[in-house]
Amino acid sequence: MARLYYGHVVSNGAKIHYYRTGDEKPSVVFLHGISDNGLCWSRLAVLLEPFYDVIMVDARGHGLSEGTLTGYTPEDRAADVAGLIEALKLEKPPVGGHSMGAETAVMVAGMYPKLVGSLILEDPPFWSDSRKETPEARVQRREHFHKQITEWRDMPVDEIIQIGRRMHPNWHEADLFQWAKSKKQVNTVAFDGIETDRPSWREYAKHVKCPVLLISGDPLLGGIVTDEVAAELKKLWKKPEMVRLDHAGHNVRRDQFEPYYEVVKKFLRKNTDW
Helix, strand or coil, X not given: CCCCEEEEEEECCEEEEEEECCCCCCEEEEECCCCCCHHHHHHHHHHHCCCCEEEEECCCCCCCCCCCCCCCCHHHHHHHHHHHHHHCCCCCCEXXXXXXXXXXXXXXXXXXXXXXXXXXXXXXXXXXXXXXXXXXXXXHHHHHHHHHHHHHHCCCHHHHHHHHHHHCCCCCHHHHHHHHHHHCCCCHHHHHHHHXXXXXXXXXXXXXXXXXXXXXXXXXXXXXXXXXXXXXHHHHCCCCEEEECCCCCCCHHHHCHHHHHHHHXXXXXXXXXX
């Protein structure tokens, strides 16, 4: 990556930090998953930078964005991103996201349709009815995140990288570094939104009208989007592109980076001026 700029906007009552590759190119926005940060997209940004102004956003309470006491519902995150798109004067960029970021991207496209040109969704948390989390399970997951992040905050980054390498032996070293670094930046208050009651993903996904690329992994390896969910989304959206990558779980691009990039590149070429 030749250059990387950074800055922040005040959106929805919080300072939202971002990184961007810049220059007079079409923009594309990427949103990370819970406990990650914007720079988790760095490897993809390096390859897209010759063609795009790649904007990587730190979600509220993550990375270098402000960790406010409240504001962690899906609707809040969507408002944060909508405000950033408006503040940076982006012209209907593609918006990509992983997990929580994919959920946010869908909500931005549904709530603020004039701001989004297309969606690139990496295994959004759209659970099938048979796998849907109970309120008790959401509380347990929040508590797990709290405990884990609190423990890792006092560890050196290199030690967290070693933990990540044991958990994900096939990940690239650059991915492991950003994954580990993000764990020392996230504010534990950001996890409080996990237990918040929210509408079914069907309620906000049905409002999406722009082109969509859905990339999922194998549910047996931890992927969330099942064939059942994909079939429902195909009915809700107009001719979505859906790709399931073998040998990948929930972290699709980290598990299978090269095929992930090829799928994203093809979609962007079709739906932008590249």
